[in-house]
Amino acid sequence: MTKDRVRWGILGAGKIAREWVVPGIHLSDRGELAAVASRTPGKAAALAAPYGPGVRLHDDYDALLADPDVDAIYIPLPNDAHVPWTRKCLEAGKPVLCEKPIALRAEEIDGLIELRDRTGLLAVEAFMVTHHPQWIRAKELVAEGAIGRVSAVQGAFSFYNPDPANIRNMPELGGGALRDIGVYPAISTRFVTGAEPTAVPYASIDWDGGIDAAARAVVDFPDFTLDFYVSMRLAPRQIMTFHGDKGWLSVHAPFNAGAYGDPVIELRNSDARTVFERFPRSDQYRAQIDAFNASLLDGAPYPCTLEMSRGNQRLIDMIYAAAGPAG
Numbered sequence: 051m052t053k054d055r056v057r058w059g060i061l062g063a064g065k066i067a068r069e070w071v072v073p074g075i076h077l078s079d080r081g082e083l084a085a086v087a088s089r090t091p092g093k094a095a096a097l098a099a100p101y102g103p104g105v106r107l108h109d110d111y112d113a114l115l116a117d118p119d120v121d122a123i124y125i126p127l128p129n130d131a132h133v134p135w136t137r138k139c140l141e142a143g144k145p146v147l148c149e150k151p152i153a154l155r156a157e158e159i160d161g162l163i164e165l166r167d168r169t170g171l172l173a174v175e176a177f178m179v180t181h182h183p184q185w186i187r188a189k190e191l192v193a194e195g196a197i198g199r200v201s202a203v204q205g206a207f208s209f210y211n212p213d214p215a216n217i218r219n220m221p222e223l224g225g226g227a228l229r230d231i232g233v234y235p236a237i238s239t240r241f242v243t244g245a246e247p248t249a250v251p252y253a254s255i256d257w258d259g260g261i262d263a264a265a266r267a268v269v270d271f272p273d274f275t276l277d278f279y280v281s282m283r284l285a286p287r288q289i290m291t292f293h294g295d296k297g298w299l300s301v302h303a304p305f306n307a308g309a310y311g312d313p314v315i316e317l318r319n320s321d322a323r324t325v326f327e328r329f330p331r332s333d334q335y336r337a338q339i340d341a342f343n344a345s346l347l348d349g350a351p352y353p354c355t356l357e358m359s360r361g362n363q364r365l366i367d368m369i370y371a372a373a374g375p376a377g
Contacts, residue, residue, distance in 0.1 A: 057085075072101075136162055140162075177362075202293040208286060238304060
């Protein structure tokens with residue numbers, strides 16, 4: 051690693067890497083795509099093609115980990131592979147950004163935290179929303195008391211994908227709506243409020259083919275309740291609303307701003323006055339890479355640590371437990 055550049059390797063060539071994260075690396079101020087590994091013939095070359103002939107291609111994941119010209123690794127593999135390959139990256143001396151969910155159970159993250167601390171290497175989960183200006187602003191507004199004491203948070207995230215060949219619908223790969231999209235109402239609520247859940251008094255899951263195709267949960271926090279649903283069997287919808295005794299605010303396109311809709315916060319006070327804060331279209335994946343690069347190159351604190359990730363997975367685990375086994 052030079053003093054001003056981070057050379058990235060991509061462990062796998064999935065859609066999120068191809069369409070979102072690798073373009074973010076390419077556009078980042080101090081990052082560049084250096085290498086791609088894929089076990090599927092042609093996929094690494096296809097991902098690397100737009101970024102010039104200098105990108106190295108590996109047909110073996112271990113070869114990418116051994117590449118001396120790779121400074122950091124991004125993992126977009128199926129969910130069940132996240133923990134073992136995050137461990138292998140750290141053991142190989144490579145800082146790692148792993149796609150969510152970084153683990154399938156909270157206790158798996160304990161070992162990653164121990165390995166991170168032992169190696170002294172950066173290891174984080176790819177919660178890009180925590181880098182978007184609209185969420186940073188939402189956190190500021192709540193902290194400033196713009197809506198008073200928060201007592202209720204509501205959220206929804208849905209899309210339609212019944213394809214049995216899609217990894218989200220494969221139980222053996224760690225599929226399911228809670229792991230794929232339920233993590234977003236969870237992380238955004240915890241990010242904005244700084245609070246941690248205490249109980250899940252209600253949870254229901256619609257099981258389909260061994261995965262949770264849809265889920266709804268009511269989650270108690272010390273001073274408020276989060277009520278949200280997620281589904282992979284409904285038309286697309288996204289919304290997060292924080293309701294306090296002096297007003298409420300809604301984030302209109304909370305998780306895929308730009309692709310889903312414009313980044314807008316609607317703030318309404320107790321006098322029924324409404325203010326819309328609009329944000330320029332912002333690449334939250336690029337912002338995520340910029341933050342990672344700054345952490346490696348400058349020692350800047352990273353906003354979403356493995357401890358934050360462990361708290362999020364604990365909440366998802368609580369929802370599964372409250373809903374009970376698959377019917």
